[in-house]
Amino acid sequence: MIKRSTTIYDVAKAANTSIATVSRVLNNSDYPVKEKLAKKVLSEAKKLNYIPNLIGKQLKNKKSNDIGVIIPNITNQFYPQLIQGIEKVARENGYNILLCNSQRDPINENKYLESLFQKQVEGIIISSVQNIHESLKKFAERGIRIVVFDQNVDFDCNKIIIDFVKGGFLAAKHLIELGHKKIGFISAPLNKYSRVKVFEGFINGLKEFNVNMNKDYIFISNEEKEFYDEIYEYNNGRILARQMLSKSKLPTSVFCINDMTAIGVIQALQENSIEVPKDISVIGFDNIPISKMVSPALTTVDQYTYKMGKMAAEVLLRILKENKKKNESLLIEPSLIVRESTKIIS
Amino acid sequence: MIKRSTTIYDVAKAANTSIATVSRVLNNSDYPVKEKLAKKVLSEAKKLNYIPNLIGKQLKNKKSNDIGVIIPNITNQFYPQLIQGIEKVARENGYNILLCNSQRDPINENKYLESLFQKQVEGIIISSVQNIHESLKKFAERGIRIVVFDQNVDFDCNKIIIDFVKGGFLAAKHLIELGHKKIGFISAPLNKYSRVKVFEGFINGLKEFNVNMNKDYIFISNEEKEFYDEIYEYNNGRILARQMLSKSKLPTSVFCINDMTAIGVIQALQENSIEVPKDISVIGFDNIPISKMVSPALTTVDQYTYKMGKMAAEVLLRILKENKKKNESLLIEPSLIVRESTKIIS
DNA sequence: GTGAAAGCGCTAACAC
DNA sequence: GTGTTAGCGCTTTCAC
Numbered sequence: 001m002i003k004r005s006t007t008i009y010d011v012a013k014a015a016n017t018s019i020a021t022v023s024r025v026l027n028n029s030d031y032p033v034k035e036k037l038a039k040k041v042l043s044e045a046k047k048l049n050y051i052p053n054l055i056g057k058q059l060k061n062k063k064s065n066d067i068g069v070i071i072p073n074i075t076n077q078f079y080p081q082l083i084q085g086i087e088k089v090a091r092e093n094g095y096n097i098l099l100c101n102s103q104r105d106p107i108n109e110n111k112y113l114e115s116l117f118q119k120q121v122e123g124i125i126i127s128s129v130q131n132i133h134e135s136l137k138k139f140a141e142r143g144i145r146i147v148v149f150d151q152n153v154d155f156d157c158n159k160i161i162i163d164f165v166k167g168g169f170l171a172a173k174h175l176i177e178l179g180h181k182k183i184g185f186i187s188a189p190l191n192k193y194s195r196v197k198v199f200e201g202f203i204n205g206l207k208e209f210n211v212n213m214n215k216d217y218i219f220i221s222n223e224e225k226e227f228y229d230e231i232y233e234y235n236n237g238r239i240l241a242r243q244m245l246s247k248s249k250l251p252t253s254v255f256c257i258n259d260m261t262a263i264g265v266i267q268a269l270q271e272n273s274i275e276v277p278k279d280i281s282v283i284g285f286d287n288i289p290i291s292k293m294v295s296p297a298l299t300t301v302d303q304y305t306y307k308m309g310k311m312a313a314e315v316l317l318r319i320l321k322e323n324k325k326k327n328e329s330l331l332i333e334p335s336l337i338v339r340e341s342t343k344i345i346s
Numbered sequence: 347m348i349k350r351s352t353t354i355y356d357v358a359k360a361a362n363t364s365i366a367t368v369s370r371v372l373n374n375s376d377y378p379v380k381e382k383l384a385k386k387v388l389s390e391a392k393k394l395n396y397i398p399n400l401i402g403k404q405l406k407n408k409k410s411n412d413i414g415v416i417i418p419n420i421t422n423q424f425y426p427q428l429i430q431g432i433e434k435v436a437r438e439n440g441y442n443i444l445l446c447n448s449q450r451d452p453i454n455e456n457k458y459l460e461s462l463f464q465k466q467v468e469g470i471i472i473s474s475v476q477n478i479h480e481s482l483k484k485f486a487e488r489g490i491r492i493v494v495f496d497q498n499v500d501f502d503c504n505k506i507i508i509d510f511v512k513g514g515f516l517a518a519k520h521l522i523e524l525g526h527k528k529i530g531f532i533s534a535p536l537n538k539y540s541r542v543k544v545f546e547g548f549i550n551g552l553k554e555f556n557v558n559m560n561k562d563y564i565f566i567s568n569e570e571k572e573f574y575d576e577i578y579e580y581n582n583g584r585i586l587a588r589q590m591l592s593k594s595k596l597p598t599s600v601f602c603i604n605d606m607t608a609i610g611v612i613q614a615l616q617e618n619s620i621e622v623p624k625d626i627s628v629i630g631f632d633n634i635p636i637s638k639m640v641s642p643a644l645t646t647v648d649q650y651t652y653k654m655g656k657m658a659a660e661v662l663l664r665i666l667k668e669n670k671k672k673n674e675s676l677l678i679e680p681s682l683i684v685r686e687s688t689k690i691i692s
Numbered sequence: 693g694t695g696a697a698a699g700c701g702c703t704a705a706c707a708c
Numbered sequence: 709g710t711g712t713t714a715g716c717g718c719t720t721t722c723a724c
Contacts, residue, residue: 007700007701007702008701008702008703009701017710017711018710018711018712019701019702019703019711019712020703020704020710020711020712020713021709021710021711023702023703023704024703024704024710027703029703029704031704031709031710032709032710033709033710034709034710037709037710049484049488051460051463051464052464052701052702053405053464053466053700053701053702054464054465054466054701054702055401055404055405055410055465055466055700055701055702056405056700056701056702056703056716057701057702057703058401058702058716059399059401059402059405059700059701059702059715059716059717059718060701060702060703060704060715060716061702061703061716062716064401074420074426074429074430075423075426075427075430075635077421077423080420080421080426081421083420084420084421084447087447096444096461096465097445098442098444099443099445101430101433114397115442117397118397118398118399118400119400119401119442120399120400120401138395142395231635234635234639263639264639267639267641270641289421289577289580290636290639290640293580293609293610293613293636293640294636294639294640294641295613295616295640295641353716353717353718354717354718354719355717363694363695364694364695364696365695365696365717365718365719366694366695366696366697366719366720367693367694367695369718369719369720370694370719370720373719375719375720377693377694377720378693378694379693379694380693380694383693383694398717398718399716399717399718400717400718401716401717401718402700402716402717402718402719403717403718403719404700404718405699405700405701405702405716405717405718406699406700406717406718406719406720407700407718407719408700
């Protein structure tokens, strides 16, 4: 840090008063200060271009007004939308966000957790990429308020989660109602709560309407790796779609674990002269902004991402403010968004 | 903040030594400490789950190891890509990023600048939404190192900018080489350096190849407003494309100020049964990931966003490390990416 | 080798 | 109404 010198002492000296008074004036404390002195302090502070050092303040107050947000990856629009929601609420309540991309790597996630703890954040909103939540739990026990979203975790904390089972069910139901019997499923590894549950709902749907699940139509990748300059899910969709095309029998419709995957799938199909939805109907999950920008526009299941972000922040701030001990758990209802990528079977 | 009590004192007491020694051990200082004592300190710290309080450290060291990043909006993929680049470099050098979305609002931008200053960031990487850079300059003068990218600013600081004029030129040249003479231009207001320069390059291109610029084919919106849950540029493209369609004469090709706008344009055209590129060729600018996901895949001008982010961070960190006074200025060469949204005029 | 103590910039309890 | 001062958690100088 450079000379960035002007401190509260400089202002006090310039205004010919004490640092206590300066602090009172500058913080609009309701402590009585003569108007004339207050004015003087204000004008001197302005003259000196005084900007308070938050670090000193935070150390003294033992309050950072920061909340940490950990997400897998910022390039899937799902997360930016969410962050916008979080940010809006946080800002409005005087909180700042420290954003961290785990790049889907548990090691990074833990590093970030530690780093956020060091920075004394008051709470953390996280979509964890881990299955065991040792470190998260450790921090929760030490008093950091945790809100998980998108993924579930294996201990008691605040949760904002959409009803994935219902979402998967809605997707299956939609395809079946369009007359499809050969329904495929394309996904990244089922190693996360969200995916497992979506799949569960999907299977439930097939069962409920007496449609057979055919293993030949199910394509799930083994690996999940994120690069700084690539988009994992999109590539994954492309790869799995090509795998599907290499089989002798094709389904008439596929449900993809999320929109980015679906977009990759559609593109790979189109490249191989399979028309969507004419030849194969495709449905996604998330309803990210670009799902309506691709063509055919994607039929999908809305997770209300922006709203989810707002809710997560609201829960966290409420808990922080009221210093509640009890954790909240909110379930968001997903809904089906029908666009152009699915159609009645011909 | 909660009781999060364990401090360096607790560790010192537990290890039966002084805080000075604890600090030395924990920071791997090259100060001599008897191995046995050091081990003891380490084990007690571990036993107590000691995690250092960065705020105390920062206050003492007068060094935050934080850099601020201010961007207009996180939902346009252009920025996430950039941030990934910045983040990678920053992480590798022990720096953390404080990310801020100005939502294209100068007032927010200034608020964030002030907030970052308060947080004692060592440098700021910014895509400013302002034309006058009063406050940015003010902070630069106070010793914060500034790197601007994407937009230019009106004072001397570090700049990572792509050659917008060349980019605009490339777009015009491409369309002309495909035989187009009726070339349109669709853009958000030309109130930012980037847009002005791109337009300039575009006009240069038309002139160089003796193609007339027809005012009837130019559509530029008056207003620029960002919402938390909408995507300005995409909507803007849709609106302007509809305006274009309401005219009696249409161009055979249009150049859009960026990819998101182009995607909006293409979609509005398609909704009105204008085929791209058969009826109208469309070219964008940015080469964001989704430009290859839409269909037709977008012909565009690559800004090397990820690389730009890395470069911005590298410049900042180098300047910080070497404490250089002189500012650096880097120009990135754009390049044309031909995909499916443009074709030879029939 | 080790520890005491000053001080980073700030707030607030306490004294006057 | 105003000022003095302790102390937030930490690093580092200086003394031993």
